[in-house]
Amino acid sequence: MAATTTTTTAQKGPFTLTLNNGLELTVQSNDPIDADEIPVIDISGIYSENLEDRKAVAEKIREAAHRIGFFYIIGHGIDQKYIDGTFSQAKRFFELPIEQKMEVCTDKVPEAYFGYFPMARYNRNQKKLNDLMEAYNWGYNPEYDEEAKNKEAVKTEFDQLWPKDVPGFKEALYEHHSKLLSLARRMVRVFALALHLPENFFDDYVDRPEAAMRIAHYPQQEASSLDQLGIGAHTDFECFTLLTQDHNGGLEVLSKSGYWINAKPIPGAMVVNIADCLMRQTNDYFVSTVHRVVNKTGAERYSCPFFFGFNKDKKLEPVPTCVSEENPMKYPIMSTGDYLKERAAKSKSSATATKAA
Numbered sequence: 001m002a003a004t005t006t007t008t009t010a011q012k013g014p015f016t017l018t019l020n021n022g023l024e025l026t027v028q029s030n031d032p033i034d035a036d037e038i039p040v041i042d043i044s045g046i047y048s049e050n051l052e053d054r055k056a057v058a059e060k061i062r063e064a065a066h067r068i069g070f071f072y073i074i075g076h077g078i079d080q081k082y083i084d085g086t087f088s089q090a091k092r093f094f095e096l097p098i099e100q101k102m103e104v105c106t107d108k109v110p111e112a113y114f115g116y117f118p119m120a121r122y123n124r125n126q127k128k129l130n131d132l133m134e135a136y137n138w139g140y141n142p143e144y145d146e147e148a149k150n151k152e153a154v155k156t157e158f159d160q161l162w163p164k165d166v167p168g169f170k171e172a173l174y175e176h177h178s179k180l181l182s183l184a185r186r187m188v189r190v191f192a193l194a195l196h197l198p199e200n201f202f203d204d205y206v207d208r209p210e211a212a213m214r215i216a217h218y219p220q221q222e223a224s225s226l227d228q229l230g231i232g233a234h235t236d237f238e239c240f241t242l243l244t245q246d247h248n249g250g251l252e253v254l255s256k257s258g259y260w261i262n263a264k265p266i267p268g269a270m271v272v273n274i275a276d277c278l279m280r281q282t283n284d285y286f287v288s289t290v291h292r293v294v295n296k297t298g299a300e301r302y303s304c305p306f307f308f309g310f311n312k313d314k315k316l317e318p319v320p321t322c323v324s325e326e327n328p329m330k331y332p333i334m335s336t337g338d339y340l341k342e343r344a345a346k347s348k349s350s351a352t353a354t355k356a357a
């Protein structure tokens with residue numbers, strides 16, 4: 001584990017923030033603020049038989065996805081028992097001896113973004129100290145997809161990256177994953193309505209989606225957030241993320257005005273954020289917003305993001321309602337698979353710190 005030191009460097013800005021994709025942004029202050037910019041949206045209307053109810057949810061999502069790219073959802077229908085199950089598996093996994101965790105280290109699959117990401121190994125924003133977190137990622141498997149049309153297994157090296165001798169771990173995590181998969185497919189329909197497209201516009205984009213999930217563990221950090229972060233500032237790669245966080249807090253979202261806003265935990269709510277693929281697909285109408293984690297809560301923090309993207313072979317190209325002669329296409333067209341591969345490789349290599357962890 002990285003040594004932690006406390007520094008008294010002033011937290012006042014403005015600062016230039018460099019993301020690992022090269023993007024530079026201005027941050028006004030390093031201190032997070034409380035603000036009510038992240039709306040809480042009751043999405044129970046997505047389960048209504050009445051199209052008008054679904055459209056009403058979609059309009060709220062349209063506003064939030066365009067303005068800040070982050071919102072809380074309540075009424076999402078995910079039973080608390082799956083969330084509790086995942087958090088208890090997370091604690092169990094991260095308490096394993098380091099040798100056992102290293103048996104499933106992500107280094108074994110250089111091309112993929114799965115397996116164990118060791119504590120304080122990465123450094124996304126060139127901070128003095130590496131990001132103080134560890135994580136375990138796993139991916140889509142049609143065997144655990146209740147709605148899969150094609151049950152043929154996905155044969156990736158990742159299949160080998162389940163820890164041995166942790167009975168029930170994989171099953172409990174996939175139980176939660178499969179519920180989130182169904183919710184994500186509903187969300188895709190609501191996003192289509194939010195973009196003023198037919199509700200089924202993306203249906204055949206998500207029959208074999210990129211749907212990776214992660215459990216993450218952030219110890220309390222002593223160092224100043226100028227010197228160290230829990231997870232450095234970044235945007236997510238896929239279409240959107242459904243994040244379940246524990247009650248501790250620590251997630252911060254960069255507002256357009258350049259302030260870090262606390263995305264405080266709300267009991268029973270999940271945080272949704274737009275990610276880069278959907279930003280490209282909407283020609284920047286929906287914003288993929290920069291976020292980070294700083295755990296100064298005095299407690300161990302756990303979280304569980306579910307990253308949802310389209311089928312690998314689907315093209316990332318702007319939807320018809322987001323492109324016109326006056327608003328031409330901003331990004332070259334490429335497949336979801338190629339885009340995600342490029343981003344994951346960059347993140348894994350450029351995020352690896354040279355400093356000893």
Ligand SMILES: O=C(O)CCC(=O)C(=O)O
Pocket residue numbers: 214216231236243245251291292293303304305
């Ligand atoms: O732990 C969190 O709250 C956020 C994690 C995150 O942003 C990520 O893993 O991409």
Ligand SMILES: [Fe+2]
Pocket residue numbers: 234235236291
């Ligand atoms: Fe993220």
